[in-house]
Amino acid sequence: MKVAGWLRSLSKIIHLKRFSRTWMGKQLTMVQLMELDACMHCRTCSSQCSVAVAFEGIPNIKILPSEKIASIRALASGDGLTERDLRELQEGAYLCTNCYRCTVVCPAGIDLQKLWFRVREILLQRGTPEFLLLSPLSFYRGLMKEDMDQRDYEEPLIRAREAMAAGWELIRAKEKALPLTPKDKRFQDKLGLSAQAKTFSVCFGCKTCTTVCPVVANYEDPQTALGLLPHQIMHACGLGIRDLAFGSNMLWDCLTCYQCQEQCPQGVYVTDVLYELKNLAMREVKEKTWR
Amino acid sequence: MKFSLFLGCTIPARLNQYASASRAVLEELGVESVEIGEFNCCGYPLRNIDFKVFLLSSARNLALSERRGLPIMALCQCCYGSLKKADHLLKEDASLRNEVNASLEREGLRYEGGIEVKHLLQVLHQEVGIKAIKERIEKPFKGLRIAAHYGCHALRPSRVVQFDDPVAPSLFDQLIEATGAEAVDWSMKADCCGAPLWGVNDGLSIDLTLKKLTDGRRSGADYLCTACPYCHIQFDKVQKMILSQRDLNHPLPSILYPQLLGLSLGIDRRLLGLEMNEISLKGIEERLA
Numbered sequence: 001m002k003v004a005g006w007l008r009s010l011s012k013i014i015h016l017k018r019f020s021r022t023w024m025g026k027q028l029t030m031v032q033l034m035e036l037d038a039c040m041h042c043r044t045c046s047s048q049c050s051v052a053v054a055f056e057g058i059p060n061i062k063i064l065p066s067e068k069i070a071s072i073r074a075l076a077s078g079d080g081l082t083e084r085d086l087r088e089l090q091e092g093a094y095l096c097t098n099c100y101r102c103t104v105v106c107p108a109g110i111d112l113q114k115l116w117f118r119v120r121e122i123l124l125q126r127g128t129p130e131f132l133l134l135s136p137l138s139f140y141r142g143l144m145k146e147d148m149d150q151r152d153y154e155e156p157l158i159r160a161r162e163a164m165a166a167g168w169e170l171i172r173a174k175e176k177a178l179p180l181t182p183k184d185k186r187f188q189d190k191l192g193l194s195a196q197a198k199t200f201s202v203c204f205g206c207k208t209c210t211t212v213c214p215v216v217a218n219y220e221d222p223q224t225a226l227g228l229l230p231h232q233i234m235h236a237c238g239l240g241i242r243d244l245a246f247g248s249n250m251l252w253d254c255l256t257c258y259q260c261q262e263q264c265p266q267g268v269y270v271t272d273v274l275y276e277l278k279n280l281a282m283r284e285v286k287e288k289t290w291r
Numbered sequence: 292m293k294f295s296l297f298l299g300c301t302i303p304a305r306l307n308q309y310a311s312a313s314r315a316v317l318e319e320l321g322v323e324s325v326e327i328g329e330f331n332c333c334g335y336p337l338r339n340i341d342f343k344v345f346l347l348s349s350a351r352n353l354a355l356s357e358r359r360g361l362p363i364m365a366l367c368q369c370c371y372g373s374l375k376k377a378d379h380l381l382k383e384d385a386s387l388r389n390e391v392n393a394s395l396e397r398e399g400l401r402y403e404g405g406i407e408v409k410h411l412l413q414v415l416h417q418e419v420g421i422k423a424i425k426e427r428i429e430k431p432f433k434g435l436r437i438a439a440h441y442g443c444h445a446l447r448p449s450r451v452v453q454f455d456d457p458v459a460p461s462l463f464d465q466l467i468e469a470t471g472a473e474a475v476d477w478s479m480k481a482d483c484c485g486a487p488l489w490g491v492n493d494g495l496s497i498d499l500t501l502k503k504l505t506d507g508r509r510s511g512a513d514y515l516c517t518a519c520p521y522c523h524i525q526f527d528k529v530q531k532m533i534l535s536q537r538d539l540n541h542p543l544p545s546i547l548y549p550q551l552l553g554l555s556l557g558i559d560r561r562l563l564g565l566e567m568n569e570i571s572l573k574g575i576e577e578r579l580a
Contacts, residue, residue, distance in 0.1 A: 050331045053332070053348050054340075054344045056394055058341060097336060099300035099301075099303065135339035136335065138490030139487075141490045142493060142496075143524070145490075157491070218495060218498050255488060257447070258443055261447065261448050262447045271448070276342070278339055279339075282339075282340055
């Protein structure tokens with residue numbers, strides 16, 4: 001019995017040594033490597049996950065904590081993960097509200113939250129753009145910025161913005177003549193769900209939304225800083241020019257404070273249209289880059 | 292008065308004092324609150340990604356509360372805005388409701404639009420009432436000047452949230468004055484704190500936060516008062532982070548409303564968690580009469 005126990009410990013040490021030689025394993029602490037080994041895949045964490053419901057709409061199983069840790073463990077033991085797997089893991093690791101519930105309920109006592117924080121940064125440093133960075137999920141990352149290298153903090157954000165803008169070339173080609181016909185009806189038809197019956201179509205160009213926007217008011221030259229201003233984005237929707245609508249910084253710098261929608265004399269759901277555009281842009285750029 | 296208490300993701304992990312102070316204040320004022328462990332994320336950060344995911348996320352919480360026959364009371368204004376929006380849509384659009392219910396049914400849940408969504412401040416103002424609060428005040432404040440920070444997602448879009456007058460709101464000011472403090476008049480009171488962009492575009496986020504802090508200080512406020520964890524963390528932890536960065540030395544501290552109210556109601560200060568602030572709230576207790 002004693003020999004069996006000793007053999008078990010020996011195999012554990014060999015096992016952990018193997019972990020610590022892989023690219024992922026080298027970047028985790030010894031405690032974390034032991035934690036990866038301790039996971040029994042009981043899925044208690046997934047049953048308590050605050051965003052597990054997102055899996056119903058975003059078909060990435062690695063959103064669930066139990067699947068995240070399984071992937072990390074695979075990586076640490078030297079199993080090759082495909083590029084697709086790695087992207088899914090990066091997305092799953094970021095799609096997290098950092099609520100700590102998984103960590104609190106883990107029966108093996110694994111500090112899951114700390115693992116997500118660490119693995120998130122390891123994956124972001126690989127350089128694959130993560131579009132979820134352009135959402136309020138980044139609030140928590142911002143709170144931790146003092147604990148990380150400033151370049152490591154900023155570069156993934158810059159990469160995400162650039163990759164997003166790269167999908168829509170017309171925003172950069174300022175001198176290019178834009179074809180207004182045939183109208184991109186498909187684009188216009190897609191704008192309807194949360195924006196509630198395409199209210200952008202009643203915009204009459206009074207510019208109240210732009211005037212009351214605190215983000216616009218923050219700049220000396222808002223046009224250059226933001227690409228398109230709110231009223232211009234409404235106009236772009238009206239003309240069916242998706243590139244201009246998606247490629248503006250304004251979309252990603254929108255505070256969602258709802259001042260524009262509140263003040264609009266025509267009842268255009270300005271903020272909701274911007275939300276809809278963000279969702280469409282996210283979906284399209286992901287389809288393009290994940291292929 | 293019984294509600295299901297919606298804590299959201301940020302408060303339990305990062306701002307537990309908001310939960311403990313709220314529970315203490317609600318108990319003192321006779322409001323019963325029930326905590327539903329199966330609640331999930333309200334959907335606010337998910338709205339940037341996918342609308343249906345956001346709607347389903349919110350709807351699941353509405354269904355869980357409706358199953359217990361309880362209205363929801365949110366402490367976070369982003370949660371409030373999300374749940375209110377989802378509730379509004381599901382009440383108005385039967386086909387959307389059916390679509391969402393098809394997903395929820397797999398878990399044995401349904402939402403029929405039978406409950407209301409409220410924020411803590413609304414419950415205190417409408418259900419409890421200023422008069423009832425004033426009657427319970429043990430130690431009113433004296434000579435304390437507070438700038439009420441309303442928070443965007445509580446005020447707008449007003450058609451959906453129906454919280455207060457979106458242009459000239461007053462309920463938060465009235466709640467503050469009930470404690471004996473003076474609610475200062477400041478022009479930026481209904482403006483955004485900048486938190487939604489923190490982590491996304493830090494420079495812009497800080498610029499907006501600083502504008503608010505400057506206006507608050509210029510109006511003579513001693514403290515800001517908030518009723519949302521994002522706003523509070525922005526004015527507390529993030530303000531502290533940027534103090535050295537932007538070369539500032541006079542921070543304007545922020546206090547959460549149930550902490551302010553709790554002090555004047557004479558609630559055990561250990562339940563109020565004043566020490567958990569990053570920018571010290573030292574000195575506020577001396578303003579109690």
